[in-house]
Amino acid sequence: MNKQEFADIIFGDKPEKRAKWFELFKDPVFVPKWNVTLEQTREDAYQMLKKVTDAKIVSVTDFLHDPTNIFTAHEFLGQVNPSTGTKFTVQFNLFGGTVVGLHTERHKYLFPKIDNLSVIGCFCLTELGYGNNAVKMETTSTYDDSKKEFIVHTPTVLSQKYWITNSVCHANYAIVFGQTIVKDKNEGVNAFLVRIRDEKGQVMPGVKIVEMGQKLGLNGVDNGALYFDKVRIPRENMLNKYADVDESGKFHSDTKNIPSRFFKVTERLVSGRLCIASLAMGGTRSCLYIGIKYAMQRMGVGESGLSDTPIFKYQLQQNAILPLLARSIALNISHNRTKQIFANPQGHEHELLMMCCIDKCLVVWNFDKVITTCRERSGGQGYLACNRFGDYLALAHAGMTAEGDNRVLMIKIAKDMMTNIGSKKSALPAMQFCPKNQIPQFHDITSLETLLDLLKFREIYNFNSLVQQIQHKTKTEKKPQFNVLMFEVSDIIQNLSTSYGERQAMQFCIDKLAQISHVPTKQTFELIFRIYGIDSVLRESGFYLSEGVVSAQxxxxAHGSLIKLIKDLAVITPDIIENMNVPVHALHTPIAGDYVKYNEEPYFGEVVNAKL
Amino acid sequence: MNKQEFADIIFGDKPEKRAKWFELFKDPVFVPKWNVTLEQTREDAYQMLKKVTDAKIVSVTDFLHDPTNIFTAHEFLGQVNPSTGTKFTVQFNLFGGTVVGLHTERHKYLFPKIDNLSVIGCFCLTELGYGNNAVKMETTSTYDDSKKEFIVHTPTVLSQKYWITNSVCHANYAIVFGQTIVKDKNEGVNAFLVRIRDEKGQVMPGVKIVEMGQKLGLNGVDNGALYFDKVRIPRENMLNKYADVDESGKFHSDTKNIPSRFFKVTERLVSGRLCIASLAMGGTRSCLYIGIKYAMQRMGVGESGLSDTPIFKYQLQQNAILPLLARSIALNISHNRTKQIFANPQGHEHELLMMCCIDKCLVVWNFDKVITTCRERSGGQGYLACNRFGDYLALAHAGMTAEGDNRVLMIKIAKDMMTNIGSKKSALPAMQFCPKNQIPQFHDITSLETLLDLLKFREIYNFNSLVQQIQHKTKTEKKPQFNVLMFEVSDIIQNLSTSYGERQAMQFCIDKLAQISHVPTKQTFELIFRIYGIDSVLRESGFYLSEGVVSAQxxxxAHGSLIKLIKDLAVITPDIIENMNVPVHALHTPIAGDYVKYNEEPYFGEVVNAKL
Structure with missing residues (x-):
């Protein structure tokens, strides 16, 4: 393969951006410190964030002309320091992105301040009791016409704003979402800019910030719970692109429907899912690099009985890790395409939400599997904090939950599919190889075309089953639709969304293949995508066999092919991992370097002596 | 069901022991502290260990008359504090158990000292370079006949003793394994007692203890790396049950074969696997308790749109967690039987190692799935350190690697199966329902008998395939056996050991069922075991269908039955989790109590305010 071309395809953004990040990460601020206090870890994450913003390689206004740049920043931070990445995503996407998305002229002064961290923000959407039903939040923002002010208030324990990143140490502003009461009428949830700390860093009167303490990881992130005790803010602090209260105290909005308005004011959650996927995709590449690099140097028993064989040679190691490498690269290609569609959604507006949701779900779950497997296959060394798997595992768990619980997003995807197909904005995919949606029982199903058709078959089947079951249960059995969705068809919904995502990823991979002219590079990707496809189909072989679309033979x-293809992939794996754009010099991970040399001197589990 | 009977069956030891542990855990020393220094966390784990030994409810001599008691201790500590559990398993099993297992009269004085912690031990087997090939370790113990002493020595960086629990802070003794050189001849690996700290806690001359620093978890465990610089110990410090150097300087052993002697001196790894499984089984019960208890109080959106429905009602939650609850209970029953066989191995001597290995592998991997799923299904709350999933996740990862990497143990199991069956010490299981090993294509495969036969079928099939492939590749293709095992049949080996384990667990469950006379209790277990069986068979439905042993219908x-049975299980789940012997008062986990009340006051992520 052409290594540069391979690296650029994985990168998915303008290649010239890469060098700036690699250079930035040479700064010693990015050397991780272990066994430091909670305060120190948080300060370190802040200092890294400051280095990033000082480098001026990313701006909140990128959302207006180059959103991919924001995602690229997330990918790099996910590789190098997940806590910093999390603080970054709140500052630049949830907070900054909301300011950009909902601003009018009067808020533009904030953009440069967000870029240079003189304004540090947090995003107060989630409440303790309403993480899963934010539209029913209890926080109120009541308009006082006499003073031209909103009064932001937390009425109950359950309505404390919860999990608020950046709030405990660094934020001076918050975007607070609240039920907007104007002239005694609830106009639904809107977003308000609230100053929470003064210039000296003192918490503003009426604001209470509760330390949330230690988490299972990402302890560089300062999460807090916030209460507002009738905090007054000027009328102009309403982020008023979609709704406003005018000088005469009247509420206006072009979006008449309150739920639609809710989705508009919280729309940063859509890009947020791509941001989380980007953090996870970056982390995935680092994990694979670390796990494989260690396996290539770690000696295990060989034929002679001596410890003379790198464990990466074992089929055990290859069969555990390489299908995950292939799936990770396929999802990476699909993720890159999703970023492009986000940047230019024309023709995809109706399905952008679905695409961002499935990207986060599949990328983050895969990340969790990659970490768990690489940690396990790296044995004890994988357990040391300095070898980083613990950090990534914490990021994966945060990613499953943040910006929408993955499993709940899967429900959202299935609902959107039904809506889009019902309204003919989308159609079910068409099987090209077998246009009647009937796959003959081939004995070789391992070409990309057949694999794609098989993935389509599963999506179509699940879609039809879901629709049929819902109709039967609501019409014939007269059950309420809500009850059917929540109590009766859960597995089909989850399967449908998975099969949609896996099919779409394969489609995006095949599309990408068509753009590659260099034959060896193309062959490398084809090998990778076939492994991804066979692995995905075989995981569901029970389904395909029971539907009679493939033969037992x-x-x-396909099992046999998979085993052979994994061996082919093993041969080029050393080249692949060196060209996944991992800033190896910033990993500071002993087992990715010479782990024996590292163990020559006492090191207290830290990386100061690491020769990488 | 009869709740007491249910609880006693899960407990798997004399029920009267339970109250002593429940009482012990009322001590405030067991309240976890978060955000404390590494030193404090380690001291806390030590203080908990001291409370356990002061309670005099477990003794290292239990190995001689009541080994189950040792495993029970592990189960309780796995529930309550995994770091303490890890320090405990090294003190009582690896160190203490080895002293008991390899002692002669002259070492008996150590027993009471181990019980009361005046001797705290560590277990120096693993070396940096030989974690996966300990028999080739480089540490030497050379006999100096002139002084009647052994000289224990670490010759290289790769031979530093690595991961040594208890060594950094608390241990005063170590059992050191080394190549035993007597009269210039290497007599293989033996175990030696080496004092590593004096009475004042100073490290002994010639011993170097290197701090290993922070890990991804279990930071209450003080792991170190040890070097010995020609440390001299008296001849009598050899643990000489199976091999000895007599006063005249002559080496003796009744076990002539050096590899056999290696397995004898390291035999604590066998009970060690049951100990790790016990820690994990305890942790599993706690996790399920916490995850389910939270789901029962956490409100999500209901039919009205309000947050009025406990999320446990959602099928999403039930289908994610309840099959894991069923599998955990089935593995618990199987684990209990394995402990009994360990205590009285008559007739099972040849398969005891396999049984202990598969118990650890299946229990620990299931533990990892239980934690990951419960954490994910508990959303953000599951991410807080005080809600404990992080602790358990760290224990699961330690468990996958400690006392033998799970995947490597699976290879050991498959090899032992081939040996045992080849030598006719064991036979393949016989399918009872279909004695000709032919299952007709039933349309209902969900009775326990059929499920057991299906599990047997898979085991028999994998065994025959493995033997056939090895024979073909070694005889026809003339490949070396080592290469075939390590490079060509990895998946079949892993599948064979899994299917052996799942079949055996089901067999043990069915055996247990026959002993229960109380009908509702029996029905409860039958429901649980059926879910375990259907879930295990459906995960391999591709295999069963492609072998033509079951029909697509x-x-x-079976899918339909599973969904129905899960709903049945959901109804009795509240009773089940309250009767899994979890010392709830010692979990100190806000989401297992009233999580809203807990969030009324600032709490800094700690549990001091928890009202449980």
Missing amino acids: AVKN | AVKN
Whole structure:
């Protein structure tokens, strides 16, 4: 393969941006410190964030002309320091992105301040009791016409704003979402800019910030719970792009429907899902690099009985890690395409939310599997904090939950599919190879075309089953639709969304293949995508066999092919991992370097002596 | 069901022991502290260990008359504090158990000292370079006949003793394994007692203890790396049950074969696997308790749109957690039986190692899935350190690697199966329902008998495939056996050991069922075991379908049955979790109590305010 071309395809943004990040990460501020206090860890994450913003390689206004740049920043931070990445995503996407998305002229002064961290923000959407039903939040923002002010208030324990990143140490502003009461009428949830600390860093009167303490990881992130005790803010602090209260105290909005308005004011959650996926995608590349690099130097028993064989040679190691490498790269290609569509959604507006949701779900779950497997296959060394798997595992768990619980997003995807197909904005995918949606029982199902058709078959089947079951249960059995969705068809919903995501990823991979002209590079990607496809189909072989679309022989043959293709992939794996754009010099991970040399001197589990 | 009977069956030891542990855990020393220094966390774990030994409810001599008591201690500590559990397992099993297992009269004085912690031990087997090939370790113990002493020595960086629990802070003794050189001849690896700290706690001359620093978890465990610089110990410090150097300087052993002697001196790894499984089984019960208890109080959106429905009602939650609850209970029953066989191995001597290995592998991997799922399904609350999933996740990862990497143990199991069956010490299981090993294509495969036969079928099939492939590749293709095992049949080996373990667990469950006379209790267990069986068979439905042993209709019916049985299980789940012997008062986990009340006051992520 052409290594540069391979690296650029994985990168998914303008290649010239890469060098700036690699250079930035040479700064010693990015050397991780272990066994430091909570305060120190948080300060370190802040200092890293400051280095990033000082480098001026990313701006909140990128959302207006180059959103991909924001995602690229997330990918790099996910590789190098997940806590910093989390603080970054709140500052630049949830807070900054909301300011950009909902601003009018009067808020533009904030953009440069967000970029240079003189304004540090937090995003107060989630409440303790309403993480899963934010539209029903209890926080109020009541308009006082006499003073031209909103009064932001937390009425109950359950309505404390919860998990608020940046709030405990660094933020001076918050975007607070609240039920907007104007002239005694609830106009639904809107976003308000609230100053929470003064210039000296003192918490503003009426604001209470509660330290949330230690978490299972990402302890560089300062999460707090916030209460507002009738905090007054000027009328102009309403982020008023979609709704406003005018000088005469009247509420206006072009979006008449309150739920629609809710989705508009919280729309940063859409890009937020791509941001989380980007953090996870970056972390995935680092994990694979670390796990494979260690396996290539760690000696295990060989034929002679001596410890003379790198464990990466074992089929055990290859069969555990390489299908995950292939799936990770396929999802990476699909993730890159999703970023492009986000940047230019024309023709995809109706499905952008679905695309961002499935990207986060599949990328983050895969990340969790990659970490768990690489940690396990790296044995004890994988357990040391300095070898980083613990950090990434914490990021993966945060990613499953943040910006929408993955499993709940899967429900959202299935609902959107039904809506889009019902309204003919989308259609079910068409099987090209077998246009009648009937796959003959091939004995070789391992070409990309057949694999894609098989993935389509599963999506179509699940879609039809879901629709049929809902109709039967609501019409014939007269059950309420809500109850059917929540109590009766959960597995089909989850399967449908998974099969949509896996099919779409394969489609995006095949599309990308068509753009690659260099034959060896193309062959490398084809090998990777076939492994991804066979692995995805075989995981569901019970389904395909029971539907009679593939033969038992085909399943056995596919197993055999997979084993062979993994061996082919093993041969080029050393080249692949060196060209996944991982800033190795910033990992500071002993087992990715010479782990024996590292262990020559006492090191207290830290990386100061690491020779990488 | 009869709640007491249910609890006693899960407990798997004399029920009267339970109250002593529940009482012990009322001591405030067991209240976890968060955000404390590494030193404090380690001291806390030590203080908990001291409370346990002061309670005199467990003794290292239990190995001689009541080994189950040792495993029970592990189960309780795995529930309450995994770091303490890890320090405990090294003191009582690896160190203490080795002293008991390899002692002669002259070492008996150590027993009471181990019990009361005046001797605190560590277990120096693993070396940096030989974690996966300990028999080739480089540490030497050379006999100096002139002084009647052994000289214990670490010759290289790779031979530093690595991961040594208890060594950094608390241990005063170590059992050191080394190549035993007597009269210039290497007599293989033996175990030696080496004092590593004097009475004042100073490290002994010639011993170097290197701090290993922070890990991804279990930071209450003080892991170090040890070097010995020609440390001299008296001849009598050899643990000489199986091999000895007599006063005239002559080496003796009744076990002539050096590899066999290696397995004898390291035999604590066998009970060690049951100890790790016990820690994990305890942790599993706690996790399920916490995850389910939270889901029962956490409100999500209901039909009205309000947050009025406990999320446990959602099928999403039930289908994610309840099959894991069923599998955990089935593995718990199997684990209990394995402990009994360990205590009285008559007739099972040849398969005891396999049984202990598969118990650890299946229990620990299941533990990892339980934690990951419960954490994910508990959303943000599951991410707070005080809600404990992080602690358990760290224990699961330690468990996958400690006392033998799970995947490597799976290879050991498959090899032992081939040896035992080859030598006719064991036979393949016989399918009872279909004595000709032919299952007709039933449309209902969900009775326990059929499920057991299906599990047997998979085990038999994998065994035969493995033997056939090895024979073909070694005889026809003339490949070396080592290469075939390590490079060509990895998946079949892993599948074979899994299917052995799942079949055996089901067999043990069915055996247990026959002993229960109280009908509702029996029905409860039968429901649980069926879910375990259907879930295990459906995960391999591709295999069963491609072998033509079940029909497509049977697979669909089994899916339908599973969904129904999960709903049945949901109804009795509140009773089940309250009767899994979890010392709830010692979890100090806000989401297992009233999580809203807990959030009324600032709490800094700690549990001091928890009202449980």
